[in-house]
Amino acid sequence: MGWQSRTRTLQVFDTELSADTVEWCPLPQWSHVLACGTYQLQKGDDKQTAEDSTAPSRIGRLYLFDCNPQPSFIPPLTETQRIDTPAVLDLKWCHVPISERPLLGMATASGEIQLYKLMESQQGTCVLECELSTELGPDRLALSLDWSTGRGESSDVRVVCSDSSGSLTALSLGEASLTAVCQWKAHDFEAWISAFSYWDTQIVYSGGDDCKLKGWDLRMGPSSPSFTSKRHTMGVCSIHSNPHREHILATGSYDENLLLWDGRNMKQPLSETAVGGGVWRLKWHPSQEHLLLAACMHNDFHILHCQKAMEGQDAPCPVLASYILHNSLAYGADWSRLPLSNSTPPSPQEPPQTSVGLTESGGHLRIQYESPTGSFDTSLEDDSGRYIPDQCSLPEKSSIPDPFTSPARDSQSLSCLMATCSFYDHMMHVWRWDWSPEEQQKPSEPAPSS
Template identity: 40%
Template sequence: MELNNVQTLYSFETEYNADSVEWCPHDPHKNLFVCANYQLIENETSDNCTKRLGKLLLFSIETEKGLQLLQTINTLAILDQKWCHRKINDFSILAVASTERKVDIYKLNEETVQLELMKSYKINSTPETLVLSLDWSTGIHVLNKPEILCSDSKGNIHLLELNDNVAWKETFHGHEYEAWIAGFYYWDTNIIFSGGDDSLFLKFDRRVGKQPVSKNKSHEAGVTSFHSNPSKEYLVTSGSYDENVRLWDIRKMKTELNCLKMPGTLWRLKWDPFQNTKLLAACMLGGVHIVNTNSDEMEIIGSYYEHKNIAYGSDWSYLEEKKCDEFEGLGQYIISSCSFYDRLLCVSKVHLPS
């Protein structure tokens, strides 16, 4: 069935390949989001023939001014980024994962509406190591010293703490190949999950050591996405190159609660920030989709096919329905999405049956 309930509000062509979008979760800046870029630059005059460069783009949307690019920061190539769920010292904080094993921490200056680099941290690994994913420990809990979980291209999962600086706490070796994703179980952040190119979906409990307490082998290809549900205890989701979205009860990891075949390979899964019953799925060459999980059988209830070349990034806006109504067209949600080689960023309005 063709679903046409996701309509483009704005589009933007990025200079570099686009691979991640993240909306600010905090008032008064829920109309802001960041788009991250990753570009291989050929160097014809050197034997070291390529460099990985990136840009961090800060955007706003407004009913009168539309989509505005507020800031461009030249960086190393970026693979993932996440806003801290809670403000820290009254600032919105963004963590950025990049090449050369770096994690950068930015704060949003509310007066200038610009991102300012606060701190940087280099993972203790070989120079070519890439930091592939990030998550914050603040999905449910308010913490004075929040933790950041990141995964890398050597199969490791690193635990950092943000205090006066960025401090390393622990490293877990989880996967033989790239650890594409790592995430906290928000209800108890002693528990962490990771997924790798070895098709393993691992669960760790920091209280009992550095070895995984469960090794799930249900995925038929690399595990690329994970998100803990902040409203329903024990519920988490995973996605894979095998094109399936899976729901899990973390107490019974042998068999998934539910599974849905998608139109393409999964890269990112995000619970909606309102009811936490819908998943936004970036399916690479298979489009961007919204999945309803609040029934016996999961189903796709919204689809977006404007991206022609590897949709890596997608995220829900935190703008409430009343604010979304101010923008053109039908719909109670606003999302953004981006794709790689066509360098396309889109902001769209989603209309779902109530």
């Protein structure tokens, strides 16, 4: 059975400063909450002294949004808060509530890990309040962080982070403290990424600009890595442990390759997929163990299906859909856990997006600004500038092979909400992906006349 794959832009938001990280809250009660972080290198002041000019100013802003993706409410995002901060390099929500509230971790250019608690304001909206912070050390940028709670385990909550000095820091979260348990030199240059194994949270992975992927067993101490891989040929900048399938690890690099690994054998990857751009972020789907979202810097955002690779068939992961409407470096990407109806919402937005299994042509994307909110929507026009309504029939669709091997899953449809952001154009997009079986014509029905 063939499958249809379709992506649709729901809203675009101008973050003003360069956007590099975006995260949906993973907790069911707060899954409508979205956070976005920005990073801006300030140009030097002409009046600065030579000494001052050696320390560029990096500023940022943390945005908080409320999302209502129901078809009757367009656009779906409402900005509820913005906080000026040091430049933001990474954001991650804790996967479990802390003191019954969501907790957001932020890695900043000031070398701090800051934790924000999500609260309800007097107006009934959600707002963030700074709860805790800790400095990693002088003269360094915090580049990434990850929580040990990826599989929903709430005991012994810890954070691991990486920084521009090549160091990793493991931190323990107490009732009123975020305390460094250990810090060690892990890479020769920038340690771009750090991540827990969600199945054994004493295991930490890291990737650096020295082109090395390393593993660390915190029980053995950080004096030497449990493995070092040089399989990537450029800096390793993304790692994500699969929360649904034990031992499965995804890594990405500036070398434009996505590698899947079995953590029990780090000498050789399970598969290698060329994605055409540096792989800055990787995110496994919240519930579908085979689906992986990749932010590919110079080559947009892609959803890959990893089933065959995970089964050891040594095959590249096919791309099920691509989102190509950003005009700059594809950096931040995340899946939402908000439930969506399988039916496509009746909205005028119809971006001329192409993805595997669906080709849409004959239209031009028109940006419809909504000043002064900084957000805007999109619609489709033909060559003469006439609006193309959503109900119009689309060009003929080609089928993509059914990636599932289980017949019981052939009839399942999937609708997902995503947020992505890009750097120099300072844009955040919210979009949906619908994936459904190709409708088969019943044998009893006559073929349509041409």
